[in-house]
Each structure stands twice: as C-alpha cells, then as structure tokens.
Amino acid sequence: MRIGALAEQLGTTPHAIRFYERRGLLPAPARSDNRYREYSEADAERLRLLIGLRQLDIPLEQAAELATMCAAGRCDEVSDELRGLLTTKRVELARRVDEMRFLDRRMAHLAGQLEAGGTPRTLINLRKEEEHAPAM
Amino acid sequence: MRIGALAEQLGTTPHAIRFYERRGLLPAPARSDNRYREYSEADAERLRLLIGLRQLDIPLEQAAELATMCAAGRCDEVSDELRGLLTTKRVELARRVDEMRFLDRRMAHLAGQLEAGGTPRTLINLRKEEEHAPAM
DNA sequence: GCTTGACATTCGAGCGGCTCTAACGTTTAG
DNA sequence: CTAAACGTTAGAGCCGCTCGAATGTCAAGC
Secondary structure, eight states, X not given: OOHHHHHHHHTOXXXXXXXXXXXXXXXXXXXXXXXXXXXXXXXXXXXXXXXXXXXXXXXXXXXXXXXXXXXXXXXXXXXXXXXXXXXXXXXXXXXXXXXXXXXXXXXXXXXXXXXXXXSSSSOOOSSSSOOOOOXX | OOHHHHHHHHTOOHHHHHHHHHTTXXXXXXXXXXXXXXXXXXXXXXXXXXXXXXXXXXXXXXXXXXXXXXXXXXXXXXOHHHHHHHHHHHHHHHHHHHHHHHHHHHHHHHHHHHHTTOOOOOTTOOOOOOOOOOOO
C-alpha cells in the first residue's frame, strides 16, 4: 500500500506520515523499485495506534515510546510515568466528551440565532463548496 | 475580575488571554489604576464564546468575526461562509465525539494490557462494530 | 512516441496557536 | 518590611503539522 492510500485510510495526509517518519515515530517502510514507500499492514497498524494516542494529545515522542513497547510485547516495561500519562489522558478524554456535549448545545443555540435573523428565506446551503464524503 | 481569575474560570491561562487580545480577538479590557486588566462580565462572555468556537477548531480570526457580529446583534450579517463553517464544524464535532468513544475503547484495551503487566495479547483487536449513533 | 495528469520523492520554509522567559511593578498576608 | 503571589511588557521558542518547489514515475489517451 502506498502513502496516499494509507493516508486516506487513516484520515491523514502523506505529508504528515512522512513527517512522522522523519521524527522517528514510524519505522522507514519498504520501498519499491521506484523508491516509493510501500506500507505493510503492520506499518498501518502502528500508525493507527500512533494516531489514536495523538488524539489523546499524547506528545509524539511518548506516543512512539508507548507504541514501540507494546508492539514488542513489552508492555511490562512501560514506565509508570507513561502509564499514568495514558490514564490521565483517558480521563481528560472523558471530560472532553462531556464538554463537547455542552458545547454543542451552545453552538446549536448560536446556529439557531443565525438562522432566525439570517438569510431571509434562502436557507443556508449546507454543502455548498464543501463536499466531504464521510462514507458512513 | 482580573486576568488570573478569569483564566481559571474559563480553563485557560493569562498568557493565552493576553495572546487573544494582542491578536485582536478580545477588545482591550478596562484597566485599573495599577494598569491591571479588569474584565467585565461582558468580556468574560465574549471570551467564553471564543473559547467554544476554538474548541470547534474554528480559526481565531473567523471565531472573532462570528463573535463580534453576534454580540452586536447583527447575526443577519454573518456571511454564508461563516454559517457554513459553524455548521460543518458542529457536524465534525459530533463525529469526533463518536470517534472518541471508539478511541477510548481501544485505549482502555491498551491500558488493560499495561495493567496486566504485559500479557502479550495482540494490539488493538477491537472490532469496529462501534457504529450506533447515541444521543448527545 | 508524446503528453497529460495523478501520484510519488526530497528538502526546507512557514504557520497557527499557544507557551514560556526575563525583567520588572503591585498587592497582600504574616 | 519582607516574601509570595499576582500583574505588566516584549519577544523568543515550541509543537505539530502544512505547504511549496523542483523533480521523478507511471498509466491512459491521442
């Protein structure tokens, strides 16, 4: 699998993936004769984990460390510090989900105001130029 | 109310608040004789809105624009572009909340492995039958 | 063959949004 | 009166991408 396909599958960009590689978060993948990167399913798996950890706002370096140990089956060697980090981040995540629920209510209110006082009868066209196919 | 108290109330930092002010997102607040910033409830309200919009990942500049119009009661003058932005961001938010739920399962699994002292089970074998949209 | 277009490569610069430091002034509790 | 806790400024630094330029590779169509 090449970088573009991988990026799309994981909802990121080729640039970002190369950036992870440069930073040493991702092992250098195999290359085909044309020097294109060729990603294995294992590579994809690691990147998937990394992205998950990043979504918890775990810094790149520590995400890499965590991913590496666990992939090597050496979870028992993960430092207490890192364990703690994961735990606090998970707690934070839960809090954030709650916050977002609240936020959405406020934004719904705001959006309501916009619609009410807004464009007379011509309702806002939601997908105007933006055409994001979530395929869900 | 001074900057520290405001920051704490809104879960941010004095630095960030001053940064917003420098960038023109926040009007320069009143100053007391000692040149300390004194925030009114209106100031706090605006900042609260701004922070909400930022949590939707709406760029600073556009968040400011939106906040300004709405505060001035000129919601009807908000551009369609901005309306659309708010809407797409709200949709994105909903998606993200779902993603986070899924993410949390994966991270719970990972955390479980860590706690188990490294029982080498395969990473992230969580099925992604995580597709019901629970009410927010 | 040639051309066009989508995809890949490298390197490096640029950017958004904070975050922190330094050097300093003010307020308040003991 | 002193020490801490808070405030002020200007500016540098940082993280995590993001983008651009110059170039290479490959498939499809004329």
